[in-house]
Amino acid sequence: MNNQLLPERTVYLVSDGTGITVETFSNAVLSQFDQVRFKEIHLPFICSIEKAKEAVIKINNTANETGYPPIIFSTLVNIDIMNLLKTANCIFIDLFGTFINHIEQAIGHKSNNSIGRSHMVSDSEKYRNRIDAINFSLSHDDGQFVNQLNKADVILIGVSRCGKTPTSLYLAMQYAIKAANFPLTPDDFERNTLPATIVPFKSKLFGLSILPERLSEVRNERRPNSKYATLEQCRYEVSESEKMMRREGISWLSTTTKSIEEISTTVLQEIGLSRTLA
Structure with a gap:
């Protein structure tokens, strides 16, 4: 109806x-x-x-x-x-x-x-932890700042526009989780290795994927009629990223039909992080 x-x-x-x-x-x-x-x-x-x-x-x-x-x-x-x-x-x-x-x-x-x-948390440790986590996630969005990754509670990886940023911020705002996120790019797939920057923190990695058709839709909203947004390019990147995550033994999930809440809950469970509300 x-x-x-x-x-x-x-x-x-x-x-x-x-x-x-x-x-x-x-x-x-x-x-x-x-x-x-x-x-x-x-x-x-x-x-x-x-x-x-x-x-x-x-x-x-x-x-x-x-x-x-x-x-x-x-x-x-x-x-x-x-x-x-x-x-x-x-x-x-x-x-x-x-x-x-x-x-x-x-x-x-x-x-x-x-x-x-x-x-009533404006002067509490929980409130300060949440603000710290938000600042951390913002500064470590899309691999733009690679220092202090050792302080991350989790590092989300995946191709561009698969949901890493909103998930990182939700984890920070709701649970005071310091979540960094790092993109997997065609250069990584050609080298057939994880980005060297995140290799030392492999135990903190969690992967996000997405159906190529949905990824193409999302990318076309950002860069219409570009190679970046073509279904062919999206299929290639999604396929290669999933292969890499399986090969490296990294837990991952598809974000295509899941809400931010569902994604975040799965991340917390898989990484073994506390679900204590901030």
């Missing part, structure tokens, strides 16, 4: 902080309903009664305009603000309360009910 023909429901993502947590959770839940289009409206930093009253007005207006009560995903922790939101014409889903109440009963301790506690 054409996506434009699907029925639409409005979803409000309400948080007393940035809204990252509520967005992540709601996306996971709503992805299970492919017969409905969801229009998401973000309401971050709802941390006062005044802001909550404004939110109620918006939600009620939406209900009147659409004829349906909006779905509210909430990570609010202030009880007064939450109760005020519940007075709106909506379907209210309390993400934190659903789990926190059960945990309180199980362990015999009350929660802190602190606003934005999951993101």
